[in-house]
Amino acid sequence: MLLTTTINNRKKELLIKDDEYLVDTLRNAGYLSVKRGCDTGACGLCTVLLNGSPILSCSTLSARVQGKEISTIENFPKEAKLFASFMTQEGAEQCGFCSPGFTLTVIAMMNELKNPTDDEIMHYLNGNLCRCSGYVSQLRAIKNFMEAIKNENC
Structure with missing residues (x-):
């Protein structure tokens, strides 16, 4: 086909x-x-x-x-590099195997949800498994990334 x-x-x-x-x-x-x-x-x-x-x-x-x-x-080299820096700052980036799928999900979430709560972020990310780090540092990184993008501080 x-x-x-x-x-x-x-x-x-x-x-x-x-x-x-x-x-x-x-x-x-x-x-x-x-x-x-x-x-x-x-x-x-x-x-x-x-x-x-x-x-x-x-x-x-x-x-x-x-x-x-x-x-x-x-397709998102700038966003991926910037998001990786926020993940690193929060100690949420370790082996990186889950990073492409995780990053794409965050990008899609940002286009859909403008001011998500912690619960909404975690719900949106449900199904993105990371075996290296805890989700608390990832949540902080996502929130900081979203805030920087919103304020264009990047």
């Missing part, structure tokens, strides 16, 4: 199998920031943005993204 989609603002035509999952399609196309983790949609490592909303690519058939826009972390 020929999949026509847009990946990181570039139109792509990719040959896929009918039963192929998006994580495999993206990794085969060279987007190695899309990680394979649980293959059950429970860890968030494979998160990408589909038309601006986070999805789990390990549980999305590639055929379902026909004609849609996909964004991986490579």
Whole structure:
């Protein structure tokens, strides 16, 4: 099957199998920031943005993204670098394996929720697992990042 989609603002035509999952399609196309983790949609490592909303690519058939826009972390170099600095400042960044999916989820959340509460942030991030750090430092980093972006102090 020929999949026509847009990946990181570039139109792509990719040959896929009918039963192929998006994580495999993206990794085969060279987007190695899309990680394979649980293959059950429970860890968030494979998160990408589909038309601006986070999805789990390990549980999305590639055929379902026909004609849609996909964004991986490579589409947000400035935001990713800035967010990483906030994570580091709070001691929330350790191995970095979960960072691409986690960062994409934060970017999508910022576009959807303008002034989220701590509970709303944690609810939005539900399913993004980090095995290295606690979520308290991540929450602080997210709040500081959002405040800096809002005040354009970056």
